[in-house]
Amino acid sequence: MKRILVVDDEESIRFLYKEELEEEGFVVECAKNGEEALEMLSVFKPDLVSLDIKMPVMDGIEALKRIREKERQLPIILCSAYGEYKQDLTTWASDAYVVKCADLTNFKSTIRKLLGLS
Amino acid sequence: MANQISNAIENALIHYETSEMGQKHEKRVKELSTLWELNKTLLTTVNFERILHLTLTAITIGEGLKFNRAMLFLVNEKDHILEGTMAVGPDSAEEGGRVWAARSQKKEILSDLITQLCPQGHSTLNAIVKGIQIPLEQDQCILSRTVLEGRPFNTQFPQLKEGWLQIRCERGCHLGSEVGCYVSEHLSRDPRVYSFATVPLMGKGKVIGVILVDNLFNQNPITEEDIHFLSMFANQAGLAIENAILYRNLEEVHQELKETQSFLVHLEKMVALGEMSTTIAHEIKNPLTSIGGFARRLDRAIPEESQEKKYSQTIVKEVCRLEKILNDLLSYTRDESLALKKLDPRDILEESLSMVQEGTLWGGIQLVREFAEEVPRVLGDPLQLKQAFFNLINNACQAMSEFLPDRQAGTRTMKAKGILSLRVHPFSKNGSSYIKVEVEDTGKGIDPENLPNIFNPFYSTKESSLGLGLPIVHKIITSHRGQIEVDNHPGTGVRFIVTIPSSEKGKGNRINGS
Numbered sequence: 001m002k003r004i005l006v007v008d009d010e011e012s013i014r015f016l017y018k019e020e021l022e023e024e025g026f027v028v029e030c031a032k033n034g035e036e037a038l039e040m041l042s043v044f045k046p047d048l049v050s051l052d053i054k055m056p057v058m059d060g061i062e063a064l065k066r067i068r069e070k071e072r073q074l075p076i077i078l079c080s081a082y083g084e085y086k087q088d089l090t091t092w093a094s095d096a097y098v099v100k101c102a103d104l105t106n107f108k109s110t111i112r113k114l115l116g117l118s
Numbered sequence: 119m120a121n122q123i124s125n126a127i128e129n130a131l132i133h134y135e136t137s138e139m140g141q142k143h144e145k146r147v148k149e150l151s152t153l154w155e156l157n158k159t160l161l162t163t164v165n166f167e168r169i170l171h172l173t174l175t176a177i178t179i180g181e182g183l184k185f186n187r188a189m190l191f192l193v194n195e196k197d198h199i200l201e202g203t204m205a206v207g208p209d210s211a212e213e214g215g216r217v218w219a220a221r222s223q224k225k226e227i228l229s230d231l232i233t234q235l236c237p238q239g240h241s242t243l244n245a246i247v248k249g250i251q252i253p254l255e256q257d258q259c260i261l262s263r264t265v266l267e268g269r270p271f272n273t274q275f276p277q278l279k280e281g282w283l284q285i286r287c288e289r290g291c292h293l294g295s296e297v298g299c300y301v302s303e304h305l306s307r308d309p310r311v312y313s314f315a316t317v318p319l320m321g322k323g324k325v326i327g328v329i330l331v332d333n334l335f336n337q338n339p340i341t342e343e344d345i346h347f348l349s350m351f352a353n354q355a356g357l358a359i360e361n362a363i364l365y366r367n368l369e370e371v372h373q374e375l376k377e378t379q380s381f382l383v384h385l386e387k388m389v390a391l392g393e394m395s396t397t398i399a400h401e402i403k404n405p406l407t408s409i410g411g412f413a414r415r416l417d418r419a420i421p422e423e424s425q426e427k428k429y430s431q432t433i434v435k436e437v438c439r440l441e442k443i444l445n446d447l448l449s450y451t452r453d454e455s456l457a458l459k460k461l462d463p464r465d466i467l468e469e470s471l472s473m474v475q476e477g478t479l480w481g482g483i484q485l486v487r488e489f490a491e492e493v494p495r496v497l498g499d500p501l502q503l504k505q506a507f508f509n510l511i512n513n514a515c516q517a518m519s520e521f522l523p524d525r526q527a528g529t530r531t532m533k534a535k536g537i538l539s540l541r542v543h544p545f546s547k548n549g550s551s552y553i554k555v556e557v558e559d560t561g562k563g564i565d566p567e568n569l570p571n572i573f574n575p576f577y578s579t580k581e582s583s584l585g586l587g588l589p590i591v592h593k594i595i596t597s598h599r600g601q602i603e604v605d606n607h608p609g610t611g612v613r614f615i616v617t618i619p620s621s622e623k624g625k626g627n628r629i630n631g632s
Contacts, residue, residue, distance in 0.1 A: 012408035019415065054400070081403035081448075099445075100403060102410020102437050 002115050003027045005046035007037040007063065008079070009055040013100070017050065020104050021111070034063025041067065046074070048115055050107075051094070053080040064094055075114040079107070149347055156182060156351060160358040167204075169362040173355040174206035177331060183348055185331040185340075186214065189247045190319070191261055192327040192359075193254065200261055200328065202250035205243045211335040260316055264328045270317040270345050315340045317352045321360035329355075388575075392450075399444045406444070410437035446586040449505065450575060456499040456597060460621055463496055463503075463553050464489050464542050470507035471540070474515060481534035483518055488541040496553055497621035498598050506594040509587045510557040510614050514538050517561025517612065536560040536611075544620065551620035558613040564606045572604065 004026045006017045014030040021028045029044045031037040035058040037049065049067065053060035064076060078094040096110045112118040156176040163169060170190055177188040187207025191200045208214035254262050260271050319327035329352050333340060410433075417430035471485075496503075518536030541556040564572060575589040591614075595602045600618035607613075 010404045010408070013404060016408045016411040016415075020411065081400050081407070100407045101441055102407055102414060102434070104411060104414075 001025065001027050002047040002117070003029070003044060004111065005029055005031060005037060005040060005044055005049045007031045007034065007049065007055070007060070008052040009033055010052075013052070017104075017107075020108070024108060026111075032057075034058030034060060034066070037063050038066055041070065048075045048077070048111060050077045050079050050111075053078060077107075077110060077114070152182060153347075153351060153354070157354045160355060164362055164365040166359075166362040166366045169355075169358050170204045171206065173329075173359065174204060176351065176355075177329065177348065178206050183331075183344070183351065185344075185348075186333045186335045186338075187243065187331065189243070189330045190327060191247075191250070191252070191330070192319075193265060193325065198254045200252040200254055200265060202247035203327070205241070205247035207241075207243055208335070209242045214335045261328050261330065264316040264318050265325045268318050268320075268325050270315060270349055272315045272340055272342065272345050274313045274339070313337075313340065315345055315348070317345065317349045318356075319359065320353050320356040322357070326356055326360055326363075395447050399447045403441070403444050403448075406437060406440055410434065410441065413437060446590065450586045450590050450593065456502065458497050459500055460495040461498050461500055461503065462493060463555055463618070464493055466498075466500060466503045467507055467540055467542060467555065469504050470511055473504070473508050474511045481519070482536075483515060483534050484537045486537055486539040488539065488543075490543045493542055493544050493553060494551055494620040496598070496618050498618065499594075502594045503598070506591045506616075507555070507557070509591045510616075511538065511540075513587055514557055514559035514561065514612075514614075517559050517563075553618050553620055555616045555618070556613055557616075558611060560611040563608040563610060563612045564604070566606070566608060569604065569606055573602075 004021055006014055006021070006028060008014050008017070008030070009032055014032075018028045018030060029040060029046070031040050033055045034051075037051070038058075040046075041049075051060040051063055055063075058066075060078060060080070064078065067074065067076060075096075076094045077096045077098055079098045079100055081100045095114055098107050098110055109118065159172050159176065160169060163172070174188040174190055176182040177185050187205065189205040189207075190203050192203045193199075194201050252259050252261050254265060260273060264271055314330055314332040316328050316330045318325045319329055329348070331340070331348060413430060413433040417427070417434055420427050420430050467489075515534060515538065518538070519534035537560045539556070539558040541554070541558075543554050543556075545552055545554055572588050573592040575586055592602055595616055595618065598618050600616060603615045603617075605613040605615060
């Protein structure tokens, strides 16, 4: 079973993602910010990380850099409320960029694609 | 006896000369006092139109310079032409007779009389003169020669029935040439018998225009003295007109500054609004994602036949709408830098099209593609351009759709019908290559009342729209150094024409490499 680390400062979003992804058969753990995510990385050993951008303590961009220093191959999805124009960020560090929306079809299919499941 | 006779004759001669000199002086004094009166009236205003009218009225009024008609042409330095600006004078001898008879009955001070006369912009003569444009080139016409040589011309055409074409060239203006004489062609009923005079209008050290006078109706000959008097007045009038032009320019610049200032204030407000709405939209989006996400989970859990299914579906649908509004707002207000790539505009259009076709609007819409076989690449941001064309195509589909009541189900369903035409063609202008993309529908078109506002943010005629669809298109296209135009046909459809510069140099119909 593939393991996914969901990083988001909004509790309701963490809850939603966890429910939805567990229903898809993934093992899901959550972190409230970039710092927490880094701590959990060695313990939880995720196969994929979903990173929100705007977070307190340590934001998604900083977390992305730090994770990349440790884990070069780990698939990371940047996930934000901003429009899809920000996609140029993916060119340098993340593997995908997903705009947050209520319809999680795109989010889930991106995860499956990155994990080679589809 | 002989001595006495010679003395008497001498006295008579002296008396004659003295009285002639007296008459001359009297005339000169009268002229100078008229000139002073006329100049005084020119100082009463700095309004451009008013000054011109005062000048021409002073030339035509019986108490002034007594010409039948006066016309004014001003130099347009930018285009190097002489432009007809204003004319004063009756359109016919009968009208002239009436005006002059009525005026002669009133005995008023000259300056008061002139200032009382209001501009008559509707006369035929004025309309003719305003339409005249003469190239400022040597030998083109007496009018341009008056400017270039800076001297008056008194042109008396002999009333000859035969051979008049040759004689009319004697002043050096090519009256018999192909160009024709602008003056006689336009201003006389019979060019063969037209006599007129022109004097240069002097500004500060340069000729700023020409005054043309004639006595078309009473056929009084124009004497050299008349020309001299007119020239003296024209020198004064020239300065007054030049001042009025400077004042008008100053007013224009002032107006422009005022407009720029209000635009900047508006811009500042928009920036503040943009920053605020971005923050708010961002804050709303997160909770909305979870509301919508859980609504979908609930919706999946609720059986189809239950009453609660309608509730959950309504929540899902409304969250979708709110998300769209927030996405529009975020994409309009965010200052995104362009991630430029070389793109084939046809591919972008196809991608936008597939985004629309996934939706529910497509129904009975017939698609017509007219893509040129060879299209040069454009340098653009693929996501932004895809969004721009998506908005245009989506709007076109919406314009061809309407809600129709479904009586059996008791609901309303969306029906779409019409032709959507997409065209991509290269073209070149001034040596640069461009791509033209057209999105045309056969919908209802845009209400002409709304047309000036369609690119203004937050202006919408749709029930559930924030009014950012077309402003986003406009923002994206202009950030690509492109242009967007609208060809609107109310009732039958609308065509949006987008022009974007190509990344390839040379002719628009060639592809230079890939």
